Amino acid sequence: MHPETSDSAPVEARDQRVFDAVRELLAVQGMHLSMDAVAAHVGCSKQTLYSRYGSRRELLGQVVRQSMSAAAAPLASGDERPLREVLLDFALRYLEHRSQPRNRQTAQLIAAGAAEFREEARLLYQGGAEALRGQLAEWIRTEMARGRIIHDDPHFIAEMLVSMIAGQDFERQRFHAPCRDDPKQRRRWAEFAVDAFLRAFPAPPAGIPGTR
Known part of the structure; x- marks a missing residue:
């Protein structure tokens, strides 16, 4: 157990310790994660957590948003890199994040508890997968x-792209079937998905409006 977090500790480091604890506990307890468990893991009082994060639901939301922000980092506005390079960076980060053993375990436990914790599961989805698709x-x-990129519905395109990147691999993981668990395999699939996407939605020809 860690010593009580002091007020002099940097805010970012303090938050990161709490967020890391939540991620570790989610992979073991799933939706049954309690503020008592987080406080014990971090070494602070439960009242401190409530004072800083408001509620268990709000704390979970912050953890999910941080994870999605990391996954969406390649999508910075004004990035002058070639589209393929940006999208491949995004695809590889997304696949790596979803394929980490702890995250795979967490996803399975959250899905198992979704029927019991419907509202919280819905909020986690909105702050996670839905927020990433929005970005x-x-x-x-x-x-x-x-x-x-040629003009079309950006929300439909975003959902299609994420689906292409994910493929069937997360279903294979869920059922413990052989999957692409090697970085080279994931990169090959990411390149295939990104190249297929860019063929489907290329840049409009010069001087011609990109409408469909």
């Missing part, structure tokens, strides 16, 4: 305006 859609909208 990707906004990035696609920006690239459409820049003339680098």
